[in-house]
Amino acid sequence: MIQEMSQRSRDILRLVVETYMTTGEPVGSRLLSKKLENRLSPASIRNTMADLEDAGLLYAPHTSAGRLPTETGLRLFVDGLLQVGDLTGEERTSIETRCAASGTGFQEVLTQATAVLSGLSGHAGLVVAPKVDAPLRHVEFVPVAPGRALVVLVSESGQVENRMLDMPMGMTGSALAEAGQFLSQRLAGRTMAEARDEILHELTARRAEVDQLAAGIVEAGLAIWGGEPGRGTLIVRNSASLLDDVSALADLERIRDLMEELENTEEMLRLIELTQGSEGVRIFIGSENTLFRRAGCSLIVAPLQNQQQRIVGAIGVIGPTRMNYARVVPMVDFTAQVVGRLLG
Structure with missing residues (x-):
């Protein structure tokens, strides 16, 4: 559509939009006549603005006010008249x-x-x-307060995600270390979703071999990570x-x-x-x-x-x-x- 417009119509639409972006106010013909490089009378500008209004590119918020761009007018400006600047x-x-x-x-x-x-x-x-359920490289549990631990998950790409986890009071450092090692060994190169069922099955089968506190932490972590598919x-x-x-x-x-x-x-x-x-x-x-x-x-x-x-x-x-x-x-x-x- 921009190619079908006259140069005068393009110039006036561009000035209306740019002035509106600066002031937020309706733009009148007298103001435009002062800004146009090729001076036009306010009457000529009003005629062109009326044509742009008929085309659905401008509208008058009040009977005696100037004009504002419609969404269609803004879209036309962005697609065909916008001169994108550069960052300093x-x-x-x-x-x-x-x-x-x-x-x-x-x-x-x-x-x-x-x-x-x-x-x-x-x-x-x-x-x-x-x-993002990315393949993991390492999992670690870090105590931060009584009954609270920070879970650090490191993906194969090096991204680090931290989660807070509630844990039983009296959790020992050795149990946290065992839980982290247990998960790291079984998750390496796999996503949480891929390894979750297998890890839970192994915990059940080896319940006597795995520290009960560590097993509880592993299960709590899997419940959090696996229970929020839309998060x-x-x-x-x-x-x-x-x-x-x-x-x-x-x-x-x-x-x-x-x-x-x-x-x-x-x-x-x-x-x-x-x-x-x-x-x-x-x-x-x-x-x-x-x-x-x-x-x-x-x-x-x-x-x-x-x-x-x-x-x-x-x-x-x-x-x-x-x-x-x-x-x-x-x-x-x-x-x-x-x-x-x-x-x-």
Whole structure:
């Protein structure tokens, strides 16, 4: 459609969108006449804006107001008129340094990446990843408090996942060490799902040989790891920023509904499906994504690919439809690349 538009129509649509992104206010013909490189009278601009309105690209929120872009107009701008900027050297260094400082743990890297994106963009940062049952190399139980232990799982790729586990009072260090050794020997090179039934069967068959406390810890760990098939990682940072553009009670209710849905892991895990087959950043404006249909927000999202080029999650930014796409797109893209390298 963009190819069918006159240069004047393109220029006016671009200026309306860019001005709206800056001010959030309807854009009038007099303001546009001052910004256009090829000066046009307000009357000529109004005629062109009327044509764009007839085409469903602009709309008038009030009878005497200027014009705002529709979702279709924003989509046309993003697909055909958006000039994506680039990150500064300082921004790139900040992203790389802060993500690398998080350590090697899967959860820690994702948490820090979300904070980085949120801080740089000024909008809500989001990371989502499915539950990954990866082949394991090592399992260790570390006592942290009476009745509590930290379970450290190290995958063959080097990713580290930590879980907290309740355990019987009076658990000895030797029993924890035996439980870790027992699991490590049987899980090496296999996923928890692949080895779970075999481990439980062996515990039953060798009950007399295995320390009862250690056996109890092994069974408790398997119950936790094997009992959450739909559990994934969902991190939303600075969701309160979505309230910044709210001007009416109805808008507030829509944003509140969205913030509740952002806590719905099953709903958010569908974001990963949106990135399938995509090598770069994707932009979803307003109702193009069912999750944001009522809230009128946009999502800029990129797949997270590890060094084996396997998609292990998605990372992005949620903000108002008037957010600065040109600035946020390269931010999401570069952060996804950095996180992918860190995930191994």
